[in-house]
Amino acid sequence: MQRYFLPCDYEEQVTFDLVGDDFHHAKHVMRMVLDDECFLVFKNELAIKAKIIEITDEKIIFEEVAKEEMVKEMPINVTIACGYTKGDKLELVAQKATELGMHGLIAFPSKTSVVKWDEKKRNKKAQRLEKIVKEASEQSHRQVVPSVSLYGSFNDLLEKAIDFTQCLVAYEESSKQDENSQLVKTLMTCQPGDSLLIVFGPEGGLTSEEINILEAKNVKCCALGPRILRAETAPLYALSAMSYQWELNKK
Structure with a gap:
């Protein structure tokens, strides 16, 4: 069933309005008619049929049929931070990580990043990524649309790290040392209710200097198993492991 995200918190009321691009999509793409049903999702993570x-x-005017009971969000808010990568790899991560439960996406320039994005390029890319995560949230029946932040410097990432309960960085040297714990x-x-930041390098990985700086900010190095994963694969592996541990491995 189609899902739309409204830019407001849920409040008990008689009707709800769908406007703007979502109105156009519902009316002209989905060709919805009277008595059709869909899910409306609000900023406070409540969804209704x-x-x-x-x-x-x-506009399209809806009335509430029932509240969605199943919780779709991970119990811990996970933010993925990726070094700027070539091509459309970041778009792939944005889409698939949203489907896997990511709460937020950060991208930042690393010393080994090949691409160099100025502010104009970052703003344009951010708009593209926001559209991708919104559509992926609708498709995967999320109750939250992940946030997107594209930073202009590595220091921006360091300043953000203090906002999280725990911080990790995936480092291939940890894999080589068999440090999987x-x-x-x-x-x-x-x-x-905790928040977790996990940092990933671009294609060339993070430099030892960058790792040392992150560790000085209490970001802990971790391995993702014995194999070296591509820049676009590693975040998806980590999110899958988190989903298993927190959502499927309940005792």
């Missing part, structure tokens, strides 16, 4: 009771030239330990100690 709603039925169309009126269609005008500017940190990821497991972190996932097991996270509590519902």
Whole structure:
């Protein structure tokens, strides 16, 4: 069933309006008519099943049928931070990580990043990524649309790290040293409501200097198993492990 995100918190009321691009999509792409139903999702993560009771030239008016009971979000808010990568790799991560439960996406310039984005390029790319995560949130029946932040410097990432309960960085040298316990330990100690930042390098990886700077900010190095993963694969592996630990491995 189609899902739309409204830019407001849920409040008990008689009707709900769908306007703007979502109105156009519902009316002209989905060709919705009176009595059709869909899900409306609000900023406070509550979703309802709603039925169309009126269609005008500017909006579709819904009435509530029932509240969605199933919780779709991870108990820990996970933000993925990726070094700027070539091509459309960041777009792939944005889409698939949204489907896997990511709460937020950060991208930043690393010393090994090949691409160099000025502010104009970052703003344009951010708009593209925001559209991707919104559509992926609708498709995967999320109750939150992940945030997107594209930073102009590595220092911006360091300043953001203090906002999280726990911080990790995936480092291939940890894999070579068979240091696999940190990821497991972190996932097991996270509590519902915590926030977790996990940092990934671009194609060339993070430099030892960048790792040292992150460690000085209490960001812990972790391995993602014995194999070296591509820049676009590693975040998806980590999110899959988190979903298993927090959502499927319940005792």
